[in-house]
Amino acid sequence: MALMGLSLALMLMSAGLYHWVFLKGAREGWPVIGTLVRLVVKDEFEQRDRFMRENLDAMARKLGEMQAKLVQLESLGERVSGLAGINPAEFKGTPHQGGALVEGRPLSLEELQATLADLEKSTGHSNDLMTVMESRLFDQRIKNMMVPTQQPVKEGHLGSNFGWRIDPFTGRSALHTGLDFQADPGAAILAAAGGIVVTQEVHPAYGNLIEIDHGNDLITRYAHASRIYVKKGDLIKRGQKIAEVGTTGRSTGPHLHFEVLVQSVPQDPQKFLSAGSNLPVIQTAKLGNGPQQGATRR
Known part of the structure; x- marks a missing residue:
């Protein structure tokens, strides 16, 4: 050690x-x-x-x-x-x-x-x-x-075009101011573009009628519906279900009468719908509680 x-x-x-x-x-x-x-x-x-x-x-x-x-x-x-x-x-x-x-x-x-x-x-x-x-x-x-390029009816086909035709009630030549989409009663009617509902009423000729203002003096009109899911003042999304096809008003059968008005002048809706043929399809907006109270028409 x-x-x-x-x-x-x-x-x-x-x-x-x-x-x-x-x-x-x-x-x-x-x-x-x-x-x-x-x-x-x-x-x-x-x-x-x-x-x-x-x-x-x-x-x-x-x-x-x-x-x-x-x-x-x-x-x-x-x-x-x-x-x-x-x-x-x-x-x-x-x-x-x-x-x-x-x-x-x-x-x-x-x-x-x-x-x-x-x-x-x-x-x-x-x-x-x-x-x-x-x-x-x-x-x-x-x-x-905000431009109406969405097809307003998916479950149907185009009937009468925009322009002069023989009126089915009078038999005389008359200007058809929109497009007629033939579809089964109850088929979904979709908003062609986003906007605000400015008219929701029962019209003598158009039956159950909806008008949507898209701004820039552009309005779309949806007529002859059997049931309406929106009311005046509602904010609408493009592709949203706003009504169902019917035959109310001056109609010979279940269809949607669809119009596009610019500064209150009817335009050929097909020009707008054709312009949106290459745009992506917008899914239909789902409603949680069915028809809005006070807005249902038959």
Whole structure:
């Protein structure tokens, strides 16, 4: 035990003496120890520089990929802006930035920071442009939803067209101001576009009648219904079930008489419906409680 204790003490003394001599030699610049210290420090600096360079190179590559993607995004934004009716030249506050990052020499940290700052400015510009385009496209979508392009009856077929025809009651030539959709009694009548119900009444000629105002002096008319599910003042969605096919009023059989009026002048509804043939079909809105109280007609 005494020998082990002595050996341990000698080891500690040797380590302490070595440490003291090494530090003193390094501070005072002793030839051998100074050289060793410089080699160790140089190796540490080289390793640190190599680590930083590898990280800077990786950052530069990622930055180049980001710039290339931003160029593609700006090109796409300029094409989409034409669909939204926006001139990209309106956004001249921040010039376009971008382009692949070409490394002819190793980039410094300051250069990377400057490139990142330019990229941030360009991203802000693209974000502003996309926000305006989103607003314009949303506005256009709302306007399209207010144009009567939805087929008002799915479970039926077109009977009489818009124009002059022989009146089935008088046998004389008369102007037919809408389209007649032949369908079974009780078939769903759908709103051709979103709007507000301005008329819900029983008319001598039209029978159970609904008129929906879509704004811009545009109104759609739905006549001869057997049952009505809306009332005056209701806000209607495109494709919503508003009534059921019937034969009320001046009618020879179950059908829907559908009209489109612009500034109170009847227009050919087929022109509007044909324009909506390529639009996505809107699902019929479901009613939770059946016919609204006070609005049911038979």
